[in-house]
Amino acid sequence: MKKILMLALSLCALAGLAPAGVTVATALAADAGRFDYGxxxxxxxxxxxxxxxxxxxxxxxxxxxxxxxxxxxxxxxxxxxxxxxxxxxxxxxxxxxxxxxxxxxxxxxxxxxxxxxxxxxxxxxxxxxxxxxxxxxxxxxxxxxxxxxxxxxxxxxxxxxxxxxxxxxxxxxxxxxxxxxxxxxxxxxxxxxxxxxxxxxxxxxxxxxxxxxxxxxxxxxxxxxxxxxxxxxxxxxxxxxxxxxxxxxxxDGGAIAQTRAYLGWLERTLNDAAERGLDMTEVLALPVPASIRRIALAEAEYRRSVVHLYPAAEQRALARAGQR
Ligand SMILES: [Zn+2]
Missing domain, CATH: 3.60.15.10 (Ribonuclease Z/Hydroxyacylglutathione hydrolase-like)
Structure with a gap:
């Protein structure tokens, strides 16, 4: 970054720019470093x-x-x-x-x-x-x-x-x-x-x-x-x-199997909860099993998924109950 800054400074000098130009160059160089995704x-x-x-x-x-x-x-x-x-x-x-x-x-x-x-x-x-x-x-x-x-x-x-x-x-x-x-x-x-x-x-x-x-x-x-x-x-x-x-x-195909296991668990959990008539607060409080918890962000995503998907699971359970 030092190199970029020096280059910018010498360009400013060449262009006869006043200190305002230096400030812009400094900010640009700092920006390039700060917003580097690597x-x-x-x-x-x-x-x-x-x-x-x-x-x-x-x-x-x-x-x-x-x-x-x-x-x-x-x-x-x-x-x-x-x-x-x-x-x-x-x-x-x-x-x-x-x-x-x-x-x-x-x-x-x-x-x-x-x-x-x-x-x-x-x-x-x-x-x-x-x-x-x-x-x-x-x-x-x-x-x-x-x-x-x-x-x-x-x-x-x-x-x-x-x-x-x-x-x-x-x-x-x-x-x-x-x-x-x-x-x-x-x-x-x-x-x-x-x-x-x-x-x-x-x-x-x-x-x-x-x-x-x-x-x-x-x-x-x-x-x-x-x-x-x-x-x-x-x-x-x-x-x-x-x-x-x-x-x-x-x-080794492990990622497909892991995604399938996670989604299968999520689907079963939501459907079982709907069959038992749990409300959303109760479903949010259900424990996440250790095998799922070891996946990064599993507990946070589970809670989000309850909000996204539980209303539809409840509707399906109600429809099934209506048919019985
Ligand atoms: Zn996506």
Missing amino acids: LRPERIAENTWVVVGRREDFTTENGGNIVNTAFVATGAGVVVIDTGSSKRYGEQLLAAIASVTDEPVAMVLNTHFHPDHFLGNQAFPADRLFALPATIRGIAADGNAFAENLYRMSGDWMRGTEVVVPPNPLAPGPLRVGRHDFEVLALGGHTEADLALYDRTTGVLFASDLVFNERAPTTPHAHLGNWLSALDRLEATGAALVVPGHGPVSR
């Missing part, structure tokens, strides 16, 4: 890198760097999977990509409409942005509200971030880019539309937020039954490596 691409397979985020909630300290992004240098351009939580994240991701490959960006995929996965879009050419049709609609409808919410939680990291809606709808099925044979999987359950990308060439599955690893799943737009079915589809790919939306890369 993104490090980790090579996980041939031509394939992942940038792993922290297993935390959004804070002003992490700036929203809680998400995994990934990219594949196909030989005919880079395919980018998700763009992160802010304009700054997108710019720093683009710089991280350029640090390992000279290939230009060919395609940028937004896996779903949650803000930590698309708010970096601004840094990429808009005509390269792709998503499933329901994701495009979701970003257009709710993107600004999500961005405002993230600004409240992450603060100045978000400065200058604006929603860019992907213009290109993506269809499920085979997708050949350069030397890589991908399969686009149009699934749902975490949200209405969740895009997973399986790279047949390397055996890497980019599972989006359908899979969380060592970090409890979030459920504000979840349908647990659909989500569990989607996990079956992901498992059927037989992928050698699974890149979850959050948490470390999984080499």
Whole structure:
């Protein structure tokens, strides 16, 4: 940072700028250091890198760097999977990509409409942005509200971030880019539309937020039954490596099994509680078993999930009682 500052100072001297220019340069240099996400691409397979985020909630300290992004240098351009939580994240991701490959960006995929996965879009050419049709609609409808919410939680990291809606709808099925044979999987359950990308060439599955690893799943737009079915589809790919939306890369399918176990427990807990006629306060107070508690943020996410999902579980229990 010292170097940048000195360069800025000498440029100011060259331009004959008064101390006001120095102040701006100092502030810019300090800013660059303070808002550095420290993104490090980790090579996980041939031509394939992942940038792993922290297993935390959004804070002003992490700036929203809680998400995994990934990219594949196909030989005919880079395919980018998700763009992160802010304009700054997108710019720093683009710089991280350029640090390992000279290939230009060919395609940028937004896996779903949650803000930590698309708010970096601004840094990429808009005509390269792709998503499933329901994701495009979701970003257009709710993107600004999500961005405002993230600004409240992450603060100045978000400065200058604006929603860019992907213009290109993506269809499920085979997708050949350069030397890589991908399969686009149009699934749902975490949200209405969740895009997973399986790279047949390397055996890497980019599972989006359908899979969380060592970090409890979030459920504000979840349908647990659909989500569990989607996990079956992901498992059927037989992928050698699974890149979850959050948490470390999984080499043995363990992340899919862990997500299934967590969601199965959550579904049973909510349904049993509804059958017993518990009210929401009682459900919130239920103990979380040790096997679930060891997953990062499990107790906090369980409570959020009760708020998101328990009213519907109660409705289903009432409907079942009406049929008896
Ligand atoms: Zn999500």
